[in-house]
Amino acid sequence: MKLLSLAISLLALPLSGWAECQLSASQQQVSYGRVSAAERQLAPDQQHSLPEKNIIINVLCDQPQRMRLITGSTLSGGDNFMLGQGGEMQIIAASAYVDDRPVQLALVQSADASPASAGQLQQAITPNQGLAFIDGSEVSGKTASVTLTVHSRLNQATISEKTTWRGNLNVKLETQ
Structure with missing residues (x-):
């Protein structure tokens, strides 16, 4: 089993990885910019939705293999x-x-686990959960790509004049 990592931080993205597969992301950092004064004046118990962001994860391998993103x-x-x-x-x-x-x-719950669900066109993911590529059964290939859409929300009480919020997403490529 080969393991390659990519850390996607919403404010800083270090890339690592050359092996038999290369893992890359369409962007290394995501910025939401400033939150306007009008947006900060919402009721304190409401959440403020930030603009949707997309990150495309690409995998390139030198030979066909099963790929999972954890x-x-x-x-x-x-x-x-x-x-x-x-x-x-x-x-x-x-x-x-x-x-x-x-x-x-x-x-999938781990690199070696059987898929926990049938294949779907989109999946909501949580930390420490993985994705398998399915076409009736799990597929192998030399290239793969998937788009991750990030929906972010902030509690209004946390918004102040000068605040920086940080979040990150780590993606590991596991192949077999």
Whole structure:
């Protein structure tokens, strides 16, 4: 089993990895910019939704193999990806391709586990959960891609004049 890691931080993305497969992301950092004064004046018990962001994960291997993407985060709370102390990120994986063919995604709990669900066109992922590429059964290939859509929300009480929120998503590529 080969293991390759990619850390996607919503504010800093170090890339690592050359082996028999290369893992890359469409962008290394995501910035939401400033939150306007009008947005900060919402009721304190309401959540403020930030703009949706997309990150495309690409895998390139020198020979066909089974590929799984396992997610994690150093900033997680239970089943949520956190955004600072007062926010959270929901991550949806969709638009998956293996060798330029559209495939479905199935959730896996580890690199060696059987898929926990049937394949679907999109899957909501949580920390320490993985994705398998499915087309009736799990597929192998030389290339794969998947789009991760990040939906972020902040609790209004956490928004102040000068605050920086950090969140991260780690993606490990496991092949066989």
